[in-house]
Amino acid sequence: MERSEGNIKKKNPVLECRNVGRSFDSYDGKGKNEVLRGMNFEVYENEFLVLFGAGQCGKTTLLNILAGLDMPTEGEVYANGEKVSGPAPERGFVYQKTSLFPWMTVEDNVGFGPKVRHLPEKECKERIRKYLDLVGLTGFEKSYPSQLSGGMRQRVGIARAYANEPDIMFMDEPFGHLDAQTRYMMEEELQRIWQQEKRTVIFVTNNIEEALFLADRIILLTNCPTHIKQEYSITMQRPRDYVDPEFLRLRQLITDNMDLTL
């Protein structure tokens, strides 16, 4: 396998996307709908990578493939050098909408991963405590998801993904359904959580502010068939300011380069 070894940081790709393409059968069953084409990129350890593109492009499809929930029709994905052939506990996922189990309390939801892997009871409890504390939900252990607000539910979703202590976290527009104020707050929270508990994060969004606020690197995607248009390294200091001149300059730069035809 060829690997670019340009700089020191790039020595540890935890995830490699090699020439990945994905087509679906079209509605009439005759042709093919090509959603992804020739995707090539690497994700490095503890990096916060944002996949950014307009709505309805193949972002979610790509993320599902990277996580092993869907299979590419072309190319391969490698995680730590091994080919991805299905979902695995090393790859955690935070979903778009509420994906919490409504029949479980908050603590049972967060403890789900450790429990299905039969970790010792004490370890499960410790992780539940630790990650609920990390997302600031201590005291809500016995609540059911329906008793929580949208932002709190996504916090539980993040804690649940963290509780399995995965190498890579996939986040599929986790704040897309929240109101603007909650969204800003959750972005700050996520940044704090990520700085506190370093993980490789691959974050999908169609919101440029969110992307610039969180990312170490942004991969700009085109519309269908989706491929990589441009990569941007974001080196601004954290926490970032939404009205900082550099922030605004990058925002302009990237949005100008976006494919807005749908």
Added chain:
Amino acid sequence: MKKHKYTVISVCSFLIVLIIWQLVTDVFHLVSPIMLPSPTTILKTFWYKLTGGTVPDGSSLIQNILSSLKIALGGYVVGVVIGVPLGIGMAWSRRFELFAKPLFDIIRPVPALAWIPLMILWLGIGYASKVGIIFFAAFISATVNSYTGIRQTSQVHLWVGKTFGATNRQLLFKVALPTALPMIFTGLRLALGSAWVALVAAEMLAATSGLGYMIQISRLLGRPDVIIVGMITIGFVGLLLNTVLEQLQKRFVRRGKKHD
């Protein structure tokens, strides 16, 4: 306070019907007691049957209830024990579905009562054939609802389970079954309803006791008061069984409600 008011309105409708009923029967004798006995007569008969009276059908009310319960619950339990796993299996395993579903789809629209002749032919006219008829009544609802319940499992929930490393078995028991549980309970309640409905028909087969038998024989003996007592009892016991299942559902199906 408001709730009180509503109760009063509901009670009023009952009272009005009962008063008119009493007026047209015992007071003005507009309807022959052979066709429609008065509420007071029915009340007297009810008390007589409840306190152990065996005329005219040969058993007291309690004996009849127990006899009917034995048949209904017998067929119900067998129907549920087979139906629920069958529904879950068909919904969870594509192969098993391909194998079992066509067969089930043929049996499904056949009314339970249409099985009566075959049941008599195969099992005679004793306890077994009655249980057999009730079985078909309960079995269908239990299967259909368990199947639908499992099918409602959300794809995202299954993904969550898989990304956390859950095995297929864990996905079934920890994700799909909890999703299906409310629906399975609905199936259990519907099945109990169908079982109870099929009871009267099942007891037309050479029974010597039971609520269905009691109202059948009372027609031949010209005792409409006993028929109505029987009908009310059938309704009341059905309601009671349903309440028991509802309480069980409340206990087993936990789910936080915003305002409870």
